[in-house]
Amino acid sequence: MWGIELQKRNKISLARQIFLSLKQSILMGQISQGEVLPSTRELAKGLGVSRNTVCDAYDMLLTEGFIVSRQGAPSHVAEGLHITQKEVVSPKEHKRERPPIRWDFKTGQPDLSLFPWPLWSQMIRRATNTLSAQQLEYSGPKGYEPLCEEIAHWLMRSRSMDVNPEDIFITSGATQAFHLLVDILHKEGHAFALESPSHPGIRTVIQDRGHLLQWMPVDQQGADISCIRDKDISTVYVTPSHQFPLGGIFPATRRAALIRLASEKDFYIIEDDYDSEFRYSGAPVSPIYSMDSSRVVYVGTFSKTLFPSLRIGFTVLPKPLQAKWKHYRNFMDVQNPVLEQVALTEFLRKRKMDKHIQHMRRVYAEKRNVLLNAIEHSFSNAVQFWGDASGLHVALQFPGMEFGKQFMLNCRNAGIRIQPVSQYCSVQDNHKDKLLTGYGHLSDTQIREGVQALFELIAKNSSGSLEFK
Structure with a gap:
């Protein structure tokens, strides 16, 4: 009846099945605007269901504005609901069977098989049991403060970086940091200077926004900054401790020259500390941040040290950028999930990370x-x-x-x-x-x-x- 086919073993209730069927018929024009619907008793008899079931369906239609009902008058379809739906034809894909990746x-x-999963599970459980109701509310765009403090201690132990916890902002990995920094640091008519070759993360963000790019060729010592001396620059992005993908170390002379140029031309340096934790010969390479923290935005992540799906990174921000960061982050996603932040705090505090x-x-x-x-x-x-x-x-x-x-x-x-x-x-x-x-x-x-x-x-x-x- 009225094109309604009920499936009594369906997980969707009978009343909602009737509602969805009538709604679709109205939108497709199969039931015209102004058309009178059968009475609840008549439709219930035709479908073999109780009158209450049909009444519930009609109530749904009335609530969402698909029908109009007045006391003492039959219900009829509301005006202006017909939608012409265009058929979407998906392009045919010719998938070829390929051998699996061996x-x-x-x-x-x-190597995720060597991560201490039982220990991490314990810390997650403890975090779940110790979080107060207040800690489960919105906490703001900076991140979990005890985690910021432990990251500051860890940076001192691992990189000899003297960082104020107030300048550390928690992110959803390095990629989110790039999204925020590109918006914060962009200057109209000025280019973002990137290494070539370089990681596609920040490059894609810049290109998607239509901003100007200036490429810096890379040799075995990292980026050659001579090509940007006479350019108008929004910011310079480098991976100085282990250039991605060629692996060179940015030498002190180039670092100092880049800092001087940033000061002269009034731009910031984004330092992506890519893979710096795993150096197999000699001491860890000092970050550019240690030479001049006023001009460097330091970006780090725990994706490779712990596991990628953790999605916790951090940024060390110069104070002039912090108000804009809070504004942009607050209207992006407010904050990271707190449970993992609490567990990571304990992981760092107990030196399990080290x-x-x-x-x-x-x-x-x-x-x-x-x-x-x-x-x-x-x-x-x-x-x-x-x-x-x-x-x-x-x-x-x-x-x-x-x-x-x-x-x-x-x-x-x-x-x-x-x-x-x-x-x-x-x-x-x-x-x-x-x-x-x-x-x-x-x-x-x-x-x-x-x-x-x-x-x-x-x-x-x-x-x-x-x-x-």
């Missing part, structure tokens, strides 16, 4: 050695390593080779996932002879087998000009 050299992926990083530094150093030995065994003098002995990936240069789309497709078909450096460049023709091999999440066996599979693929696709052994 050797995944993706970058920035920690212990975990020390352990993982040894583990990743061993994996790095396995990777380098496997590469040298397979490729011998045909490959050169880029970057400092740190981080969770190695950049490999194959002089004379070019890794384009076809090669990457061949890798994927062979069950290998690997990234060319060129995809992170402003000009795709740059660094075409380099590949990135992430290893943090791989076992020793996976590393050796993956390198051997990569060797066989490159040998098969090379022109014969390379001597592997």
